[in-house]
Amino acid sequence: MNTVDKSIKLAELLQLEAVQHNLSVPRLVEKVLERQEGTLTATGAVQVHTGKYTGRSPQDKFIVDEESVTSKIDWGNVNQPFSAELFDSLYNKVLRYLSEQDELFTFNGFAGADARYRLPILVVNEYAWHNLFAKQLFIRPTEEELAEHDPQFTIISAPGFKADPAVDGTHSETFIIVSFERKVILIGGTEYAGEMKKSIFSIMNYLLPEQNILPMHCSANVGTEGDVALFFGLSGTGKTTLSADPKRRLIGDDEHGWSSSGVFNIEGGCYAKCVNLSEEKEPQIYNAIRFGAVLENVVVNEDSRLPDYDDVSLTENTRAAYPLQAIDNIVDPSVAGHPTTIIFLTADAFGVLPPISRLTKEQAMYHFLSGYTSKLAGTERGITSPVATFSTCFGSPFLPRRAGEYAKMLGEMIDQHNVSVYLVNTGWTGGEYGVGQRMKLQYTRSMVQAALEGELRNAETVQDQIFGLQVPTHVPGVPDEVLQPAKAWKDPQAYEVKAQELAMKFKDNFKHFSEGLDAIKNAGGPLI
Structure with missing residues (x-):
């Protein structure tokens, strides 16, 4: 008996009538509210819940073991190998799943503020709020750049698709899989939007050294004399507090590349922690959380719609996503010496x-x-x-x-x-x-x-x-x-x-x- 081929190509998926391409921030906010994915707060930000996953799932992250990259990857607990055959099977399942949804959302943008080294990316989302997150975190193209945009890497995020570990080769229902040969990041089974941000950082950590550029997990600012400083530090060390200097302009708060020309931000936005946030302690972050920003897992008063940043009943990993332009005193574009x-x-x-x-x-x-x-x-x-x-x-x-x-x-x-x-x-x-x-x-x-x-x-x-x-x-x-x-x-x-x-x-x-x-x-x- 002949089996029916149910596969669908990405190009075909993007042509479907259900796909909403590059919506503006206001239209995405409308979609989030219309689809009941989140609520509007008193500050104008969108508040969302990420379900049972309120942080990254490192045990569910994989890299496809492909001939062109296998000798370059530091395989182990962080970089777990995934077979190309299983990836192709799961990829086809996810595309078929997405093709059956009432609406999908795409964003075309860049990773890397220096135009000489930036990576054109395409983000395909099942959720409108995930697409809003991508629009705020990555670098938006101009109308001219959008017309000529040719994605070199694609994020496909399908939170509603749950993997079957016994069949799909994953460790759980959740998966974050990078294929460098296929130039795809496949995400499913988790609503935590930070997986998209960090997956792009991971691939930049692979791609940039091949251009003799050092990728760095740090914040960066510049003084009035053009003197650039980098701040490295893990959570709780004061990186955000010390790099947010009113006498210096912010280049970026988390991810940078260092090329032969200088430093550039990899992102176009900030993904700031909100626990115990106050205007007095961190005015830049506090005031950046306005219309178009995304608040993850922040408890909001049902009546006043005001965020309660001290309430960590959902998680201590409460987050806000907003564009760099929401902060005063920045370098725009985010490139320096x-x-x-x-x-x-x-x-x-x-x-x-x-x-x-x-x-x-x-x-x-x-x-x-x-x-x-x-x-x-x-x-x-x-x-x-x-x-x-x-x-x-x-x-x-x-x-x-x-x-x-x-x-x-x-x-x-x-x-x-x-x-x-x-x-x-x-x-x-x-x-x-x-x-x-x-x-x-x-x-x-x-x-x-x-x-x-x-x-x-x-x-x-x-x-x-x-x-x-x-x-x-x-x-x-x-x-x-x-x-x-x-x-x-x-x-x-x-x-x-x-x-x-x-x-x-x-x-x-x-x-x-x-x-x-x-x-x-x-x-x-x-x-x-």
Whole structure:
């Protein structure tokens, strides 16, 4: 018996009458409300729920194991292989599913603000609010650019399609699968829109190094003299707070590329955390959440329709998506020159890292590869004392290639452009968490300002005897004794024990790098 071919090509899908192409923000907001996908808040933002998935699903993320990329991917728990045959089967199922929907939404745009290196992308969405999210997060084309737009990568997002792991080869109903040969990102079974944003960042982390461009998980700003600064740091280290400087213009808050011409933002918007958001603490973010913005999992008062950013009953990972243009004091387009200063931020709950230290190139590469901060006691069940957390290159979930490739590129850029690099500890001083106190924000701001203004480039330093870091003896606005962790502790022996403990954690973490990084380990790591 002949079987009926039920496959459908993407080009055919896009020609269907149900497809709404490149709707404006107001029309997308209307669609969200009309389809009852979300509600309108008092600020004009759209509030939506993402269902049971309120964050990324890293265990459900795969890369198709294809001949052209297999030797370049750092396969493992982060980059899980998926067979090409299973991908093709699932791809066809998703397209058929989408072809049966009453409405679909597309967005044509770019990843990469520098026109020389940008990636034209197409986003196909089952949900109107996902399409609104894409329009706010990626770079919108002009009318002229849209007329000539030729997508080089396509996101296909079908939250309503659930995979069958036994048949489809996934781990659950949810899947985020990248095929570099087919130039497709296939997403299903999850309503969390952040999967689209981070999938594009992941493919840029693969594609940009082939153009000799370093992709970076960092924020970036520029001063009045054109001096560019990069801020790397994991959650809770103060990256957003310290990079949002009224005296400096924002290039971008999360994803950047560093080319032979300088730095450019990969995105066209911001995906900001909203937990405990207030106008007083973060006025830029607070005031950017207006008409067209998307609020994910933020609780809203039923009567007043005002967001309650302190209510985390749905999740602590509440988010707002809005275009960069909603913020004052930005660089538009988001392109600038080469960095003069790089800041690595860490919140050391062990209380032993210096509040600021100047790094050699090898130390910069070492701490870039380490991506250290710490989880605090009480933040997770079973954690009774600070836990060291390492995220390679400050973004391990999004790195398809081997970490050494990114670190090598960073070292070359530092050398070529004579960049000053600093490690800034926004964590604890005078003792570990529960004994000491959090570093005063005013001190951290003074240290960062001194670094950005070049005051510490040739400042007198002393070497930290455990971590080998060069610590300034004086920073304007900061008491000298604060700069030396050992002096800030009342019990020198207790400091020595904690410092040795953290140094060993750095060394243990570095053991999993197997790609010939001994020189960096020996020259950049702790001295013990």
